Amino acid sequence: MSTDQTAVAEPMLRRLADLPSPKGLPLIGNALDIVPHLFHQKLEQWSREFGAYFVVKLGARRLLVISDHQVIAKNLRERPDGFDRTQRLAETWKDMGLQVGVFGANGEVWKKMRRMAMSAFDPAHVKAYFPAMIKVTDRLESRWKKSLGSDIDLQADLMRFTVDTITGLAFGHDVNTLESGDDIIQSHLDKIFPAVHKRNLAVFRYWRYFRLPSDRALDRSVAEVNAAIDRFVAQGRERLRQHPELRQHPSNLLEAMINAADQGDSGLNDNDVAGNVLTMLLAGEDTTANSLAWLLSLLWANPSTLATLQQELRSKLDGETSYSIDKLNDLDYLDACINESMRLKPVAPMIPLQTLKEMVIGDVEVPTGTLVFNLMRRDSVEDSHIPNAAQFDPQRWLSTSEAAQTAGQAISSVKRISMPFGAGPRICPGRYLALLEMKIAMAMLLTRFDIDSITAPNGKEPEEHMAFTMAPVGLKMRLKLRK
Ligand code: HEM
Structure with a gap:
C-alpha cells in the first residue's frame, strides 16, 4: 500500500478572495445594498444565499461574515488574544469625543476596565441595589395604573423603567423619568447609539472634514453627557469621603467602580471610571428595554404561553408582600420564556470583531486585522439546528419537559446555539442584572394587570429596527386591572 493512500487528507483552506460575495459596485462595493437599520437582516439574508462564510465589501473595507454558531462561539472565546472589538468602533467612539469604557476598550486597558466593571457586578453588590429596583418597579406599576384602558407606548415606558433602574444603580441618582417626565441626560444619550451604528457603517467619514447640523447636535449631546458624568463621579467621590463605610458596602455601581479604581495596583483613574459609567448607561438601557418589549410581543402572539406564564407567576407570587431575588430566581417558566424570546429576537444580532493575528477561522485563512462579523441568530432560527425553530416554544428550555426527555440532544443544543449575551471572556457582565430587571418587571405586570392588547x-408583526441594538417598532399595549 502506498503512503499516499494511507495519509489523512489535509483540509483545503480557503482565503478571503475565494469566498462568495454579493455583487457590488466598483469602489463602494455593497454599500448601496445597506440600509443601516436593516443591516442585520441583509447579512442574514445573504448568509442564507451564500452560506456560513461570505465577504461583504463596504468601500475599502472587507467584512468576513460568519454564521456557524460553533465557529462564532470559538471566536468569542478567543479573546482577548485572538480578537479585539473593531478598530473602527474605537475610532468612531473617539471621533465622537466619548470616554472609552469596558465595551469599546481593547488589550491591557480592557483587562483593567473589565476588572473594575466586574467588581461592580459582584452578587453582594447587586443584592444591595435590589431595593432601588423594587422602588422603580413600583413606580412603573403606578404609571401603568394611571394608563388603564388607553394606549401605552410600550418601549418608551420600558426605557423609562431601565433608565431609572440603571441611573439609580450607576449613580445613586434618582432621575425618576417614570413620574417626572423626560430626563435631560437621557435625551442626549438617546442620540449616541444610533450615531455610533451609522458612523460605523459609513463608507466615507465626512464628519472628519465638515459637520452637518445633526453632527453639531450630536457634539452638543456628547458634551452634555460627559459633563454630567464628570459631575456624578465628583459627587460619588464626595459621598465616599463623607461615608467611608460605603467603601465596604457600595450602594451603587459608581461607588463600587471608584473603590476598584482606588485599589493600589488598579492603574485606573477617574476618566476610566467615567468611561465605564457611560458604558453602563449605554449598554444597560436599550438592551434590557428592547428585550422586554420583544418578550411581551411574542407572549401576546402566543396566548396559551402567556396564560401558562401568568399561572406560574400568580401561583408563586400571589400573597407575597414584596419581591425577593430568591423568589424571582425560582420562576422556571419565566426563565424559559425570556431565553426563548432572546433566541428569536436577540437585541445584539451581530457581534463585530477584528483579528489580532493571522489565523484560520473554520476553513478560512485570514490575515491580521480582518473584520469578522459574527451573525448571532442565523443558526438559532434554522430547523436544521433547532426543531420548529420559528415557533416561540419556551418548553424547549425546560430540562424536565417531555420534549427534553425525547430530544435531549436538541435541548442541550439550544443552550449552546443561542448566545444573546455573547460568550467567553467578554460575555455581557450585566446579564444577571438585566435578567433580574426583566423578571421583576414581568412579575409586576402579570400579577397586577391583565393584558388587553x-x-x-x-396590525402586523413588529418590524425590527437596528440602531446598535435591535428594537421592535411602534408597540402599543393596553392594560386592565387584574380580574
Ligand atoms: C437583556 C439585556 C442585555 C443584553 C441582551 C446584552 C447583550 C450584550 C452582548 C451581546 C454583549 C457583547 C458580548 C460579547 O462580546 O461577547 C454585551 C456586552 C456588554 N454588556 Fe450587555 N446586554 C444586556 C444588558 C446589559 C446591562 C444591564 C449592562 C450593565 C448595566 C450591560 C453591560 C455590558 C457591558 C459593560 C458589556 C461589554 C463587556 C466587555 O466588552 O467586556 N449589558 N452585552
Whole structure:
C-alpha cells in the first residue's frame, strides 16, 4: 500500500478572495445594498444565499461574515488574544469625543476596565441595589395604573423603567423619568447609539472634514453627557469621603467602580471610571428595554404561553408582600420564556470583531486585522439546528419537559446555539442584572394587570429596527386591572 493512500487528507483552506460575495459596485462595493437599520437582516439574508462564510465589501473595507454558531462561539472565546472589538468602533467612539469604557476598550486597558466593571457586578453588590429596583418597579406599576384602558407606548415606558433602574444603580441618582417626565441626560444619550451604528457603517467619514447640523447636535449631546458624568463621579467621590463605610458596602455601581479604581495596583483613574459609567448607561438601557418589549410581543402572539406564564407567576407570587431575588430566581417558566424570546429576537444580532493575528477561522485563512462579523441568530432560527425553530416554544428550555426527555440532544443544543449575551471572556457582565430587571418587571405586570392588547402598526408583526441594538417598532399595549 502506498503512503499516499494511507495519509489523512489535509483540509483545503480557503482565503478571503475565494469566498462568495454579493455583487457590488466598483469602489463602494455593497454599500448601496445597506440600509443601516436593516443591516442585520441583509447579512442574514445573504448568509442564507451564500452560506456560513461570505465577504461583504463596504468601500475599502472587507467584512468576513460568519454564521456557524460553533465557529462564532470559538471566536468569542478567543479573546482577548485572538480578537479585539473593531478598530473602527474605537475610532468612531473617539471621533465622537466619548470616554472609552469596558465595551469599546481593547488589550491591557480592557483587562483593567473589565476588572473594575466586574467588581461592580459582584452578587453582594447587586443584592444591595435590589431595593432601588423594587422602588422603580413600583413606580412603573403606578404609571401603568394611571394608563388603564388607553394606549401605552410600550418601549418608551420600558426605557423609562431601565433608565431609572440603571441611573439609580450607576449613580445613586434618582432621575425618576417614570413620574417626572423626560430626563435631560437621557435625551442626549438617546442620540449616541444610533450615531455610533451609522458612523460605523459609513463608507466615507465626512464628519472628519465638515459637520452637518445633526453632527453639531450630536457634539452638543456628547458634551452634555460627559459633563454630567464628570459631575456624578465628583459627587460619588464626595459621598465616599463623607461615608467611608460605603467603601465596604457600595450602594451603587459608581461607588463600587471608584473603590476598584482606588485599589493600589488598579492603574485606573477617574476618566476610566467615567468611561465605564457611560458604558453602563449605554449598554444597560436599550438592551434590557428592547428585550422586554420583544418578550411581551411574542407572549401576546402566543396566548396559551402567556396564560401558562401568568399561572406560574400568580401561583408563586400571589400573597407575597414584596419581591425577593430568591423568589424571582425560582420562576422556571419565566426563565424559559425570556431565553426563548432572546433566541428569536436577540437585541445584539451581530457581534463585530477584528483579528489580532493571522489565523484560520473554520476553513478560512485570514490575515491580521480582518473584520469578522459574527451573525448571532442565523443558526438559532434554522430547523436544521433547532426543531420548529420559528415557533416561540419556551418548553424547549425546560430540562424536565417531555420534549427534553425525547430530544435531549436538541435541548442541550439550544443552550449552546443561542448566545444573546455573547460568550467567553467578554460575555455581557450585566446579564444577571438585566435578567433580574426583566423578571421583576414581568412579575409586576402579570400579577397586577391583565393584558388587553399589544399591537404593532397596521396590525402586523413588529418590524425590527437596528440602531446598535435591535428594537421592535411602534408597540402599543393596553392594560386592565387584574380580574
Ligand atoms: C437583556 C439585556 C442585555 C443584553 C441582551 C446584552 C447583550 C450584550 C452582548 C451581546 C454583549 C457583547 C458580548 C460579547 O462580546 O461577547 C454585551 C456586552 C456588554 N454588556 Fe450587555 N446586554 C444586556 C444588558 C446589559 C446591562 C444591564 C449592562 C450593565 C448595566 C450591560 C453591560 C455590558 C457591558 C459593560 C458589556 C461589554 C463587556 C466587555 O466588552 O467586556 N449589558 N452585552
